Amino acid sequence: MASHAQASSLLSHEAAQGCCQLLSQLWFSGGLAASKTAVLLAAIPALKKLLQPIAAGAIVDTAGDINETNNAFCLSAPLLNAYNELSQLGEWQLALLGLNPKVRAHWLNVAAARCREAGAMSDLQVLVKLIQQLGNASAWVLAQLESADAHPQLIAGPLSQLERDLLGHSLNDNAAIPALCRLLRACFTLHTLSEQTQALTPIQPIDNTAKQLSSNWCRGRLLVLPESLLSEFNLKQPIKSPFKPSTDWLLVSQPVNAEATYIQHFAQQPWWFLLSLLSFVQDAWAAEQRGGLLLSLPAGQNAFAPSQVNVAVQGIDGDEVNLGSLAEFLVQLLSEQHIALYPALTDSAEDMQRLNRALNPLIAELLSKKIWQFLEAGRGEPGQYRIHPEFSDACYSLPLAPLFGYKSQYLQQAIRQLAQTSYANKKNVSSANRINR
Incomplete structure (x- = not known):
């Protein structure tokens, strides 16, 4: 198991907080400029295979070579679906942070301690329920328990303050057990996908003239929900963080005048x-x-x-x-x-x-x-x-x-x-x- 010092040296509280702010921007806009995404990819390399790249220019240049310069990255279906498996934005942000193995090391330590604690109880259904909540991520926890130097403890980790900021409590708290299981389960699913797939093929930016329709309605594109439903989502969000999808990269309904063709x-x-x-x-x-x-x-x-x-x-x-x-x-x-x-x-x-x-x-x-x-x-x-x-x-x-x-x-x-x-x-x-x- 990675030590707390290793985890914190890899991603400090300030760096993790900065990543979470970028992940929040990514969630509410659907995409991020490549310059901002670079910070995320440096901290969470596995995201490289989970984000949809938007090409900076023609995908294939005049020589027939693939252009790998991207000007943005957008959410993909797996990242969107992961959010629906969780209860709030904070869990989603932490689940993505957990794609960095040294960041999730402490959370696996806490989950292992919870399993050991549950296994010592007279009612084994407590352990069964905990394993069910962990889902496939229980394989990670089992490996943690079976490691030679396993000493799982219910202690606060290097990102405990960030956990409290996002969830209202630290992930070693009793109240955080369901959230811990959910985010580890989502993290396991995304990690497995990133291990099994290649990076997504870049797609073109949106052409608002309708001259390049096929490049707009293509594999990997995001279609923003109709306005009335998007407004419904916005009403449930904090005032400072409404959904504001990028019209450059997503299919977004925009106002047109009465005389429009x-x-x-x-x-x-x-x-x-x-x-x-x-x-x-x-x-x-x-x-x-x-x-x-x-x-x-x-x-x-x-x-x-x-x-x-x-x-x-x-x-x-x-x-x-x-x-x-x-x-x-x-x-x-x-x-x-x-x-x-x-x-x-x-x-x-x-x-x-x-x-x-x-x-x-x-x-x-x-x-x-x-x-x-x-x-x-x-x-x-x-x-x-x-x-x-x-x-x-x-x-x-x-x-x-x-x-x-x-x-x-x-x-x-x-x-x-x-x-x-x-x-x-x-x-x-x-x-x-x-x-x-």
Whole structure:
């Protein structure tokens, strides 16, 4: 086990505090300039494989060589998901600090002491529960206990003041046991990932002109939650630290004036573009008369403020298979394209419903701008959202034709493939259930 002197010499309280301030900036903006990130990477080298680099220029230069100069680093899906496994920002900051092995040495010492303490109790369920809380990180703790010079003690470590600043108590306190287990578990997951993977491939900065759409909607990009949902996140944060995502590196919805063109809207409003493209794919599929994609609204709801839009696929024979809500479909689509939502949502029903509600204003705008239209159905039947005929015509004419043609073809294919694959899978499950009855 590393001594306290070794740990403190590697990362002093002041240095660790500075790293935590940078990690806070990273969390609330989604990315950091390379000059700031250099400090983090020097203290926590494992982060090099967990941050998404943003290229300073062309990724491949004229000689065909890869350009490894980066002007920024952004959060990646694993770092976003790690936050959702923890209870607060302070735990996330400490979990990332713990990727430095000498920083986490003291925390493993405390966890080992807790396990030894629990093992000496008459009720072995205390130890069982502690091991369950540690999850895979229990392997680290076991190695700590089995080491020849293991003398685990419940004492304050070199970063105890920082722990109190971030969590309200030191990690050797009794009250800190759940937090200690959570952050070690998250740290183990991230450490394992960093050991098993290569550094992420750099991606280009955001092009707000929509001329380079494919470089915007690419693997590793972060798509910021719709404004209303981001505002909800901000209300839960300290006043001094609101989410303020970088428009240079993330897909962020930005204000546009009333006279803005379609191109300007799609360049500044990524959710507009995604929903517009969805209806375009729906229209093109319907034109083939071989089934299609349905966006339906249950009877009795307001088309301009739906509580939930349902997504279904209609087969060639007219049968329909429900794929869930619009939010669920979009989250799955983005996940398959390795585009992460920022801040990350869980896959819980509650979070999906929150996203469905956050899509309401966007749907209302698409209807008012005649990009979408709503078609009423018979009594008791769900109405349908479709592309507006005027917008459909515009998609095949300049200046939109390239944008809804070759520049977004890969996204169009992804939408259709997800719908078809989900349809086939659900049909197979339904058939298997009927056979087993």
